[in-house]
Amino acid sequence: MMGSGMRFRAMVAAVGLLFLAVTVDAVAETKVNSVRLWRAPDNTRLVFDLTGPVQHSVFTLTAPDRLVIDINGATLGAPLNVNSSNTPITAMRSAQRTPTDLRVVIDLKKAVTPKSFTLAPNAQYGNRLVVDLFDNAADAAPIPAPTNVATVAPVPVTPVEPAVKLPPAPAGKRDIIVVVDAGHGGEDPGASGSRGQREKDVVLAIARELQRQVNGMKGFRAELTRTGDYFIPLRGRTEIARKKGADLFVSIHADAAPSAAAFGASVFALSDRGATSETARWLADSENRSDLIGGAGNVSLDDKDRMLAGVLLDLSMTASLTSSLNVGQKVLSNIGRVTPLHKQRVEQAGFMVLKSPDIPSILVETGFISNANEASKLAAANHQQALARSISSGVRQFFQQNPPPGTYIAWLRDSGKIVQGPRDHRVNPGETLAMVAVRYQVSPATLRSANNLKSDELKIGQTLTIPGTELAAKE
Ligand SMILES: [Zn+2]
Numbered sequence: 001m002m003g004s005g006m007r008f009r010a011m012v013a014a015v016g017l018l019f020l021a022v023t024v025d026a027v028a029e030t031k032v033n034s035v036r037l038w039r040a041p042d043n044t045r046l047v048f049d050l051t052g053p054v055q056h057s058v059f060t061l062t063a064p065d066r067l068v069i070d071i072n073g074a075t076l077g078a079p080l081n082v083n084s085s086n087t088p089i090t091a092m093r094s095a096q097r098t099p100t101d102l103r104v105v106i107d108l109k110k111a112v113t114p115k116s117f118t119l120a121p122n123a124q125y126g127n128r129l130v131v132d133l134f135d136n137a138a139d140a141a142p143i144p145a146p147t148n149v150a151t152v153a154p155v156p157v158t159p160v161e162p163a164v165k166l167p168p169a170p171a172g173k174r175d176i177i178v179v180v181d182a183g184h185g186g187e188d189p190g191a192s193g194s195r196g197q198r199e200k201d202v203v204l205a206i207a208r209e210l211q212r213q214v215n216g217m218k219g220f221r222a223e224l225t226r227t228g229d230y231f232i233p234l235r236g237r238t239e240i241a242r243k244k245g246a247d248l249f250v251s252i253h254a255d256a257a258p259s260a261a262a263f264g265a266s267v268f269a270l271s272d273r274g275a276t277s278e279t280a281r282w283l284a285d286s287e288n289r290s291d292l293i294g295g296a297g298n299v300s301l302d303d304k305d306r307m308l309a310g311v312l313l314d315l316s317m318t319a320s321l322t323s324s325l326n327v328g329q330k331v332l333s334n335i336g337r338v339t340p341l342h343k344q345r346v347e348q349a350g351f352m353v354l355k356s357p358d359i360p361s362i363l364v365e366t367g368f369i370s371n372a373n374e375a376s377k378l379a380a381a382n383h384q385q386a387l388a389r390s391i392s393s394g395v396r397q398f399f400q401q402n403p404p405p406g407t408y409i410a411w412l413r414d415s416g417k418i419v420q421g422p423r424d425h426r427v428n429p430g431e432t433l434a435m436v437a438v439r440y441q442v443s444p445a446t447l448r449s450a451n452n453l454k455s456d457e458l459k460i461g462q463t464l465t466i467p468g469t470e471l472a473a474k475e
Contacts, residue, residue, distance in 0.1 A: 031051045
């Protein structure tokens, strides 16, 4: 942990130096070629794509509300067009103040609080200027439904079905809360596949499906860290988990590796003694770098929180890590039935999102998007569903054995209501859904819902999840 933390800070310092070095001799040869926009629940992010480094300043004007962005050492390379529906932006104009200074004026429906920073080129993009328009607190719950208005068409994702939500549990029998984190988002696309599949899209589709499945399990509730195509800093993701009262945090990713032949899914828990393999170390760095890509890296990191986290970490990390490894192993065994595994056991690495000291946390690398075969599978709805099913099964198995006190699942266990935990059943020739239902004394409807079946047709060799059987009649 120490090692990766220091590496992270060293990277921040290195990026800072880089800016210093390049901005000194910046001249007006930089062109602003395009602007991209993402809407998050509480902010709007604008990313200006530049051909080189710039200096800039941002300020607001009132009556009417406007945001002014002065980009020094730049000229306009192409008209700036964005789709600003569902944002506070009504229009965007630009003019050359001097031959070398470009001014962009954004007309606003309401006042915003801006934050801005520049980013150095990376593998996907060149120099960028990022301007975040934060909604003011007074406008709480302002603009719903984050909309992806990125310029690149997303890969096909699983159609989102309405979540099946069961009636709330009675007092003292609260739901177990699983926070599902789709990695990357917005300006940070994550890894990419050879046919343009993007990690951020694939993992969001899997996360949504996982949420739907978990919400269909009595006694469980799932929440997402991000619900659309926008970036959340890594620390923000663990903060969301804490605010939602997570009993478990599951971060969903897809791998990339220098070798296009690398394949298979992996499950990670936090390492307290550094990465356990070369691959794990490589991955940990590329995932942590996400914060730099997304922008939090060279803005402000809260040192006080980091110190407090360090203390808490020592106190309760051991217990959380034991649970993380346990749930991780169950998830891994289930994933192994639907896709090849990269490693047969839970790996450990210093991923930033796993560093909640008090919330068991796992990171699932669902496959290698850098592998052409796995990339097409990852983008397919039926494979996304199967992956989500294997994760939700592992999570359910873990909590049925280790229910947090005060939850419905703990109450079930303590009143001896679970006579048999969930199992898998492989369909034999000639077997119908009704026959399987009778054999395990569950209703066909329960089987359909537990397996997300759209029809009663079964395939020979198909694996069905048989939910835990309760003695008690339905409440
Ligand atoms: Zn990732």
